[in-house]
Amino acid sequence: MEKLTLHEYAPSGNCYKIRLVASHLGVTLGRRHYDILNGETRTPDFLRTVNGNGRIPVLQIGDRYLPESGAACFYLAEGSSLIPDDRFDRADMLRWMNFEQYNHEPNVATLRFWLAFIGEGGLSDFQKAQLPGKRAAGDAALDLMERHLADRAFFVADRFTLADVALFAYTHVADEGGFDLASRPAIRTWIDRISALPGHIPIDA
Numbered sequence: 001m002e003k004l005t006l007h008e009y010a011p012s013g014n015c016y017k018i019r020l021v022a023s024h025l026g027v028t029l030g031r032r033h034y035d036i037l038n039g040e041t042r043t044p045d046f047l048r049t050v051n052g053n054g055r056i057p058v059l060q061i062g063d064r065y066l067p068e069s070g071a072a073c074f075y076l077a078e079g080s081s082l083i084p085d086d087r088f089d090r091a092d093m094l095r096w097m098n099f100e101q102y103n104h105e106p107n108v109a110t111l112r113f114w115l116a117f118i119g120e121g122g123l124s125d126f127q128k129a130q131l132p133g134k135r136a137a138g139d140a141a142l143d144l145m146e147r148h149l150a151d152r153a154f155f156v157a158d159r160f161t162l163a164d165v166a167l168f169a170y171t172h173v174a175d176e177g178g179f180d181l182a183s184r185p186a187i188r189t190w191i192d193r194i195s196a197l198p199g200h201i202p203i204d205a
């Protein structure tokens with residue numbers, strides 16, 4: 001396999017998804033750190049070479065660059081048990097990964113970043129005005145997960161897949177954004193189940 005390097009900011013859940021997949025598959029990743037709080041992914045060199053979208057994670061494969069956490073997880077997991085063989089299950093996995101990117105991450109992850117990393121006092125008026133909407137949308141995403149997990153061990157196909165990876169990354173630290181997991185027992189059981197899997201690593205590993 002070509003050399004793999006993860007361009008990342010380690011506390012980011014999006015970056016953690018890729019490290020978690022690599023750990024489950026026994027794949028070694030090189031790691032290159034960027035300080036996103038100081039604009040290190042917005043330099044002309046980064047935009048030209050690594051990701052024109054100015055964001056990490058980016059998985060570098062040899063001399064090619066693959067932005068977007070879901071795409072990078074998919075690249076690593078191709079041919080493994082983390083991607084279901086069944087056509088419907090594979091599409092259903094993508095459905096949850098898309099849900100994570102549209103309904104979950106922009107709310108659950110953004111509030112974590114704003115409140116735990118920047119701090120409420122450092123937010124712009126525009127960001128402050130978005131807090132209630134993001135809180136409500138994040139709660140709605142978590143409620144949907146709670147209902148789905150009420151009678152299932154994993155999101156798709158009765159086993160651990162990229163759908164679980166995508167949703168685990170920011171859900172297990174959702175309390176850092178002020179979201180309540182105590183009242184969501186199915187999510188807490190699922191978090192414990194995933195944390196106990198062989199190959200699991202914590203976000204700060």
Ligand SMILES: N[C@@H](CCC(=O)N[C@@H](CS)C(=O)NCC(=O)O)C(=O)O
Nearest residue numbers: 012014036054055056057068069070
């Ligand atoms: N959809 C992207 C989101 C990437 C993203 O939002 N990255 C954030 C950190 S988690 C970032 O690079 N922020 C720095 C910036 O926007 O300057 C993915 O899933 O990888």
